[in-house]
Ligand SMILES: Nc1nc2c(ncn2[C@@H]2O[C@H](COP(=O)(O)OP(=O)(O)O)[C@@H](O)[C@H]2O)c(=O)[nH]1
């Protein structure tokens with residue numbers, strides 16, 4: 141299935157029994173494919189390829205809550221031989237025990253990687269040290285001068301924030317939604333680094349619909365592509381499944397679950413999301429859950445585990 145700007149999922153949400161539909165949909169359609177690849181992404185990719193010759197190393201930023209789904213095989217191919225480090229950011233939003241599993245998994249792969257929370261200074265040092273280490277290994281002889289790094293990755297993974305944290309100032313625009321960086325932008329950092337910020341790029345294909353929902357939950361995909369109801373209901377079901385105390389406490393629920401609809405209703409009641417005719421205002425609940433989840437207020441979350449092989 142192709143999800144275009146007026147997505148099939150979006151239309152579905154306008155049904156009367158919307159939350160019930162979602163329930164069915166998630167189980168029926170997990171194998172469907174989501175293709176969301178607006179035209180301007182091609183331009184962004186071509187610009188990345190054109191800029192390769194200007195940089196020493198590429199940092200591919202991903203989200204620790206889903207380190208494989210936030211990667212992009214297509215970008216990897218286009219980067220070719222240029223040294224690359226996979227930067228798995230936002231570890232402070234992911235479940236620590238799952239992050240550990242991912243670290244073990246990445247250590248068995250061939251590529252250099254680093255797990256960071258870019259608001260943490262030690263993390264930033266890990267990142268710059270790794271870049272220097274990889275470059276020293278790759279260079280036949282020591283290159284003089286500043287290191288030029290290009291930062292790429294999916295929208296909203298924290299590319300611009302990493303640059304701003306390294307620079308110690310708001311040198312490039314960062315915000316809690318995708319699509320904030322629209323053109324490439326150089327930032328000088330201290331005596332030794334030049335960083336090239338780039339607009340986020342989506343993979344041309346998202347393999348499973350469930351993975352598209354993860355990307356929507358973490359806001360790598362804009363809300364106009366997948367209607368908020370879908371990721372919001374998914375988040376609730378996920379929180380019930382993992383028995384999230386943070387979720388239960390955040391909305392002051394008496395119990396967790398037992399199911400999606402009872403939880404939606406309980407949250408609507410607790411938060412006063414009621415329309416004039418005494419109906420629950422589910423749209424408000426969906427948006428609130430998404431906002432709270434994205435801020436990290438519903439606790440640390442990981443979507444998916446490392447592959448067994
Ligand atoms: N909790 C947390 N939030 C982060 C981290 N890095 C970035 N963010 C937030 O993620 C959002 C997107 O950041 P931005 O740098 O604009 O992403 P970009 O689209 O990849 O450039 C912003 O709200 C940042 O504050 C991190 O390591 N931890």
Ligand SMILES: [Mg+2]
Nearest residue numbers: 299300320321
């Ligand atoms: Mg940006």
